[in-house]
Amino acid sequence: MQGALLEIRNLVKEYGEISILDIPSFSIAKGFYLIQGENGAGKTTFLKILAGILPYRGDIILAPIGSEKLNRIAYRKAVNFAEAEPIYPDFLTGNDLLSFFERAKGPNFRSRELSNALGVPEYSGKTLKTYSSGMLKKLSLVLSWFGNPRLLLLDESLITLDKESIAIFLELLIKWFKEDEHLLILFSTHQVINFDESILSGIFKVENKTLNRI
Amino acid sequence: METDLYPIKRVLFKVLVLPFYLRMSLFYFLIVYFGFGLLHPEQIPFFHTSLVLGIFQDSRVYSIMVLVWILYDIRFFFYVQKALKKPENEFLLCLAPCFNKNSLFLSFLISVFWACLPFTLYLFFTVYQGFTHGFWFASGFFLGIHFLVQYLMAYVLSHNYGELFVRNNWLVGITLWVLNRKKSPFSAFLYYLFLNRKFMLLITKIISLALLFFSLTITKIWVFDEKVPVLFLIIAMVIHYSLVKEIFYFDSKWQEYLRNVPYSLSRRYWEMVGKMVILFLPEIILFLVFPVSKLGYFMIPECILIGLGTLFLYYTFSLMQKFFMNKNAGPVFFLFILEFVLNLYSLWIWMGILAWISSIILYFTHYYSFEGKAEKSEFEWE
Numbered sequence: 001m002q003g004a005l006l007e008i009r010n011l012v013k014e015y016g017e018i019s020i021l022d023i024p025s026f027s028i029a030k031g032f033y034l035i036q037g038e039n040g041a042g043k044t045t046f047l048k049i050l051a052g053i054l055p056y057r058g059d060i061i062l063a064p065i066g067s068e069k070l071n072r073i074a075y076r077k078a079v080n081f082a083e084a085e086p087i088y089p090d091f092l093t094g095n096d097l098l099s100f101f102e103r104a105k106g107p108n109f110r111s112r113e114l115s116n117a118l119g120v121p122e123y124s125g126k127t128l129k130t131y132s133s134g135m136l137k138k139l140s141l142v143l144s145w146f147g148n149p150r151l152l153l154l155d156e157s158l159i160t161l162d163k164e165s166i167a168i169f170l171e172l173l174i175k176w177f178k179e180d181e182h183l184l185i186l187f188s189t190h191q192v193i194n195f196d197e198s199i200l201s202g203i204f205k206v207e208n209k210t211l212n213r214i
Numbered sequence: 215m216e217t218d219l220y221p222i223k224r225v226l227f228k229v230l231v232l233p234f235y236l237r238m239s240l241f242y243f244l245i246v247y248f249g250f251g252l253l254h255p256e257q258i259p260f261f262h263t264s265l266v267l268g269i270f271q272d273s274r275v276y277s278i279m280v281l282v283w284i285l286y287d288i289r290f291f292f293y294v295q296k297a298l299k300k301p302e303n304e305f306l307l308c309l310a311p312c313f314n315k316n317s318l319f320l321s322f323l324i325s326v327f328w329a330c331l332p333f334t335l336y337l338f339f340t341v342y343q344g345f346t347h348g349f350w351f352a353s354g355f356f357l358g359i360h361f362l363v364q365y366l367m368a369y370v371l372s373h374n375y376g377e378l379f380v381r382n383n384w385l386v387g388i389t390l391w392v393l394n395r396k397k398s399p400f401s402a403f404l405y406y407l408f409l410n411r412k413f414m415l416l417i418t419k420i421i422s423l424a425l426l427f428f429s430l431t432i433t434k435i436w437v438f439d440e441k442v443p444v445l446f447l448i449i450a451m452v453i454h455y456s457l458v459k460e461i462f463y464f465d466s467k468w469q470e471y472l473r474n475v476p477y478s479l480s481r482r483y484w485e486m487v488g489k490m491v492i493l494f495l496p497e498i499i500l501f502l503v504f505p506v507s508k509l510g511y512f513m514i515p516e517c518i519l520i521g522l523g524t525l526f527l528y529y530t531f532s533l534m535q536k537f538f539m540n541k542n543a544g545p546v547f548f549l550f551i552l553e554f555v556l557n558l559y560s561l562w563i564w565m566g567i568l569a570w571i572s573s574i575i576l577y578f579t580h581y582y583s584f585e586g587k588a589e590k591s592e593f594e595w596e
Contacts, residue, residue, distance in 0.1 A: 053308050073311045087302040091228040097305075099221040104312040 003029045004063065005184045006050075006151060011058035013045055020045050022209045023058075028184065031201025032177055035188040036214075041206040043188045044084060047153045050186070051081035062151055077105060080149040084156035084188075085133070086140035094124030094131075094139050105147030110176055115142045117168045133160045141169060145176075152185045158193075174199055222313060222321040229303055231328045234293050242332060266340045270349040278424040280356055283333055285420060287363045290329040294371055315372065323368035330364055423496055483577055490522065523569030526577075 004027035013021040020042045037043045048054045052068060052075060060068040060075075068075045088097060102111075115121060118138040128136065137160045144152065158166050170193070177183055177199065203214045235242075253261055269279050298307050310318060327334070337360055344353030491498075498518065 051308060053304050076308060077312050081308070088305065089229045089233075089302050091232055092225065096221070096225055096228065100225045101305075101309065103221045104309040 005030045005182070006063075007061040009059045009061070011049065011056055011060065013042075013049060013054065013056045019209060021049070021056075021206075023211055026211055028202075030182060030184050032185045032195070032199050033187065033201055034195075034203040035186050035206065035211075036190075036203060037188075037206035042209065043206050044155055046206060046211070047081065047155050047186065047188060050151065051079055051153055052076050053081070065150075077147055078150040079153065080105070080144045080147065080151070081153040082140050082144035082155060082157055084159065086136050088128050088136070090129035091127065093127050094120065097128075097139065097143060098124060101143045101146045105149075108146050108148065110172070111142050111145040114145055114169070114172055117172065118142065118165055134162060134165070137161055138165060150182055150184065152183060154185065154187045156188055156190065158189060158191055219317050219321060222317060223324055225306070226321050226325040227328065229306060230294055230297055231325050233297065234290060234329050237293070245332075262339065263343055266343040267347060269340065270344050270347070270352050275427070276352060276356075278427055280359060281420075282424050283337065283356070283360050284363050286333050287326075287330050287360065287367065290326060291367045291371070293329075310372075319368055319372035322372045323365065326364045326368045326371075330360075334360065419496075423500070426497060426500060483574065486577070487522075487526065490526065494522070519567060519570060523567070523573065526570060526573030 006028050008023050008026040010025070011021060011023040012019070035043055035046070045054065049056045050060060052072065062068065062075055062078060065071050065074045065078055098111075098115075115124075118141070120135075120138055120142050123131065123135055124139070128139075131139070137157075141154075141157060144154070157169070161169065173185075174196075177185060204211045205214050249262075250258055269276050297303055313321075337357060341353040341357045344350075344356070
């Protein structure tokens with residue numbers, strides 16, 4: 001594909017003898033894509049592989065950085081991931097994580113803006129074991145905006161959020177996507193969201209161990 | 215003022231060091247209790263000075279103590295490996311490459327230093343005593359090897375974040391191959407016991423053996439008091455408390471399965487005996503090689519009878535937790551009572567035989583009680 005931002009070559013993921021994903025080739029340009037699929041189809045596994053968390057066979061190439069395996073540091077700095085059900089160590093506080101991510105990825109005004117909009121500073125001084133799942137989710141979304149991401153992986157980012165927070169997050173997400181010329185967003189969700197056609201670049205479905213464009 | 219290092223250092227401390235201390239708290243408690251709590255305050259400095267000098271005066275004990283220190287250091291390394299594989303720490307593995315290598319190395323080095331601090335402090339005391347008594351080379355080597363291991367651990371962790379061992383590693387490959395092999399019912403428990411908790415129980419075993427070897431070699435009290443070897447065996451069983459508890463846990467699950475297997479009752483009992491004998495075989499050999507053989511071979515059956523008898527008795531008491539033996543305080547209480555009776559009346563062989571017979575009776579009673587409950591349960595379902 002011309003101007004492909006993300007390219008996958010012969011990606012295979014197996015758990016023991018069970019094959020989860022087998023994607024011979026896949027490439028997409030900058031844009032906002034929805035990732036759909038049934039429970040257990042491999043959406044989260046796919047996103048975790050892209051985030052560099054899970055090992056795999058094959059290669060992932062992100063322009064202009066190159067191969068994930070050859071340029072791991074630059075790749076991980078350019079890829080941000082917000083988990084569906086984020087879990088972090090109980091002993092840490094929200095501020096510990098915020099400063100850790102900021103040092104690792106670099107500062108970004110968007111994180112601060114999203115943090116203030118979602119009300120994260122009100123509880124970020126407390127230890128994470130006191131957080132509700134919604135509070136943890138908000139923190140995870142804030143963390144996913146640190147640095148200068150070229151690939152943003154959002155796994156079920158709206159679950160456990162209240163209506164008000166969903167509206168705030170989607171508004172900022174769309175605004176920042178429009179502002180950023182080099183951002184690729186892969187948004188996995190089961191919820192029905194009516195994204196504007198000018199925003200949505202395409203929908204992919206994870207089925208039969210591979211990715212199919214709908 | 216926060217430096218670049220501060221957030222990494224703080225997160226590593228809270229994610230790796232703090233949980234490590236919590237996990238090892240019982241171990242520290244026992245070490246402090248046995249090392250300081252049992253002695254009169256005035257005797258503590260003299261005791262530890264003698265202990266340290268004893269280490270330096272015998273090359274075998276010295277080697278074992280160096281090994282114990284290294285094993286403790288490496289224990290933290292294994293802990294970090296395990297911790298990094300936990301889902302809540304995925305962010306650490308994912309973000310670690312984004313940090314400057316030097317900052318990461320320094321942060322890991324500080325974490326390793328904090329985790330090894332209790333042993334480092336005692337090492338400082340050891341080295342100080344060694345230097346003041348002229349053991350220059352041995353003291354320097356001890357200190358050097360300790361910090362070298364810490365340095366290497368920090369280096370490997372900061373450069374591979376444990377991935378060297380977590381991913382695509384031959385060590386992991388071999389371990390998985392061993393674990394995935396078909397196991398006989400008897401050997402399954404050995405795999406479970408030593409490999410289940412990331413070699414922690416294996417390390418405990420090595421440390422306890424080292425301590426036992428040290429006690430027998432340095433103090434040589436057994437030359438004056440023949441009861442001492444047996445008391446050492448009892449102490450070894452207390453040290454092995456967690457191992458015996460693991461066998462108990464394993465067996466309680468195993469027996470549920472064995473009910474469907476046509477094994478006779480006596481075979482089940484002797485299987486349990488076999489497990490215990492294998493578990494304590496190194497200790498038994500140690501006793502035979504050191505004090506018992508030197509005191510006279512007439513001591514051998516007595517030692518085995520009393521040691522194993524006590525062990526089986528404790529084990530069967532553990533199976534029957536409704537007795538006065540409760541989960542944690544029970545075994546220690548029981549062993550101290552036994553020790554007291556042994557010392558008071560010198561009823562060596564009779565106590566051993568009694569313990570053995572009691573264990574058989576209690577085991578069978580427990581078994582029938584278990585079967586009775588199962589039958590009752592089936593009846594209620596009908």
